[in-house]
Each structure stands twice: as structure tokens, then as C-alpha cells.
Amino acid sequence: MSMKVIEAERLTKTFASGSKEVQAVRGLDVRVDPGELVAFLGPNGAGKSTSLRLLATLLEPSGGAAHVAGHDIRTDPAAVRGRIGYVGQLNSAGHNQRVRDEIIMQGRFYGLAKDAAGRRADSLLESLELGGVATQVVSSLSGGQRRRLDIAMGLVHAPSLLFLDEPSTGLDPQSRANLWRHIHRLRDEYDTTVFMTTHYLDEADAFAERVMVMDHGRVIADDTPSGLKADLIGERVVLEFDSHAEAELALPHLRDHVPAGALQDLDRRGNTVELPVHSASRRLPEIVLVLAQAGVTAHSTETKRPTLDDVFFALTGRTLREAGVATTTEPSGEEEAA
Numbered sequence: 001m002s003m004k005v006i007e008a009e010r011l012t013k014t015f016a017s018g019s020k021e022v023q024a025v026r027g028l029d030v031r032v033d034p035g036e037l038v039a040f041l042g043p044n045g046a047g048k049s050t051s052l053r054l055l056a057t058l059l060e061p062s063g064g065a066a067h068v069a070g071h072d073i074r075t076d077p078a079a080v081r082g083r084i085g086y087v088g089q090l091n092s093a094g095h096n097q098r099v100r101d102e103i104i105m106q107g108r109f110y111g112l113a114k115d116a117a118g119r120r121a122d123s124l125l126e127s128l129e130l131g132g133v134a135t136q137v138v139s140s141l142s143g144g145q146r147r148r149l150d151i152a153m154g155l156v157h158a159p160s161l162l163f164l165d166e167p168s169t170g171l172d173p174q175s176r177a178n179l180w181r182h183i184h185r186l187r188d189e190y191d192t193t194v195f196m197t198t199h200y201l202d203e204a205d206a207f208a209e210r211v212m213v214m215d216h217g218r219v220i221a222d223d224t225p226s227g228l229k230a231d232l233i234g235e236r237v238v239l240e241f242d243s244h245a246e247a248e249l250a251l252p253h254l255r256d257h258v259p260a261g262a263l264q265d266l267d268r269r270g271n272t273v274e275l276p277v278h279s280a281s282r283r284l285p286e287i288v289l290v291l292a293q294a295g296v297t298a299h300s301t302e303t304k305r306p307t308l309d310d311v312f313f314a315l316t317g318r319t320l321r322e323a324g325v326a327t328t329t330e331p332s333g334e335e336e337a338a
């Protein structure tokens, strides 16, 4: 077994909030291999940022243990910090500095010699396609460029692990896709492990290789997006009939076409029957044929692939949209200095 970049066991964090206690993280178990690209997905207040800050040693855990980048977050936080990059929700660069100077200054802060800091800045500017704005002042950058600069700042000391807290919040869909492209590229180029939070379903679905879904301080699922969807929902064939009676007539003929155990899942709403089946589009013609042979006709057929929203619903009984996800574009939560 290879060495893990992150290995956390039953990590907890409880905040005192007035007379109440908020259990922000309730027993986090995570293992991440070198080079993995992991997205933490969940609604506002799920505990994503707090988890990230615990792992980045910006907050002290209330319980549990973790090794990050080979060091104990409790006993050796300074060693952890030297080996990780952390980009929070708020921009950290100074507004009146020039972009390249800002990265170099950050490099100097991490103890790089002037030449080395300059070389590192140039390499990051190129990787993140910021070369064209290297001499501009930070305040003149677009939102997407600004996020990329933040990421450059987080990578200046060549950390083996980069934490990004909602890097794409507030960006338009195209800039978000572009940012992800850069994140993938950085991982491939520098072999950096990337652990990030997001509350955008669609982007976690499209770009993350591993998604950990968090809700109420707990990880409730952990897999690839397609693995989550296949395990929890699977594909569906949807058949629509002219009447409820017709749908009832079809049911006995359909039972052989759903996986064993899914029988009770045969989902019927009014005139519509939904069948959980593997490879839905491949199975559809056969299902239509069976019905035709039995003299029942579906007037429309459709295959449905699940979304991560379906996954969240299957896990929690709430849609992520109901939980306040995916539609918000403004940064959420106040960043406190920890």
C-alpha cells in the first residue's frame, strides 16, 4: 500500500456558538493517495470548509487524528504547513501589487531565494496562463484570472498537496470549466494532490475524479461520480402508457427485466413506469419488444441517467437544490481568521 497524502481518522470539530454547540465535523475518515483529485461536495454548512481547515492545520480538531503530507496535524502542524498549499475562499493577494511580483513575494515568504522565486513564478504564470497579465496590477484581473493567481500563490513552494476552498464560486460556467482544466493540468504537471470543496454539482460531476459527499458534518458517500450514480441509482428506463390500466397490464411483463431484488423498486407513477436497469439504452429495444408481444404498447420511452443531484437525494431525501446548492454564486460563509 502506498503512503497516503491524507489519512484522517474520526476527526471532529465542535464550535461553541453562544450557549449552543455546533458540531461542524462529526467524525471524518479520509484517505487520499498521492496525485488524487478529490472534490468535497455538499450544501452550505455541511462542514466542508471546516474539514479543509482542520486538515490544513488552520483549526485544531476537537477529536480524532490525522496525518497530512506525512506529518501529524496535532503534534507537527508547522511541518504540515510547509508541505501543503491552502487557498481559502477570500483572495489573499494585495490589490496594488503586480501579478508576477506578488507570486515572487509569496515565494520569498516561503524561503525561496530571489532567483528561484522568479523561476517558479514564471513557470506558474505559464502553467496557469497568466503570462499575459504578469505585469498588471492584481486589482485589474478578471474573476477567473484572480482565482488562478490565488492558486499560483498556493503552489509557489511546490507543495505535494493543495487545498482549495470553493475556488470556482462566483465564476461563470465557462471560467469554472477553464479553472478545472488548469487544476487537472497542474496535477498532471507537478503531480500535486488536489483536495477541493465545491457546491456546484455539475462541475463535480464533470471534472472530479473522486467525490466525497458531505452532509451535516459527515461524509455520506465517497466514490467516482459514475460509481456513485451506478451504485446508488443506476440507469432507468421510463415507459409512458396511455392509461393507468395499461401501465398495470405491462407490469407483470416487466418484472423479468429488472435485476433481482429491484422488483419492489418497480416504480409506477400514474401512467408511467420506471425500471432500474443496467445499460438502459441497450436494454430498451428488448423491453419494448416484450411488451409488444404481450400486446401492450408504451406510447413513449426514454432512458434516464442519474445526476449527482439524484445521488444526493437518494442519500438524504433532499435535493441539493433544496439544500441550497448549485444555484448560489456569491461566496458563502464568513472567513474567520483561525
Ligand SMILES: Nc1ncnc2c1ncn2[C@@H]1O[C@H](COP(=O)(O)OP(=O)(O)OP(=O)(O)O)[C@@H](O)[C@H]1O
Binding pocket: 015, 016, 017, 022, 023, 024, 042, 043, 044, 045, 046, 047, 048, 049, 050, 051, 199, 332, 333, 336
Ligand atoms: N468559527 C466558527 N464558529 C462557530 N460556528 C462555525 C464556525 N465555523 C463554522 N461554523 C459552523 O460549522 C458548520 C459547518 O461550517 P462550514 O463552513 O465548514 O460548512 P461548509 O460546508 O464549508 O459550508 P459553505 O459551503 O457555506 O462554506 C456551520 O454550521 C457553521 O455555521
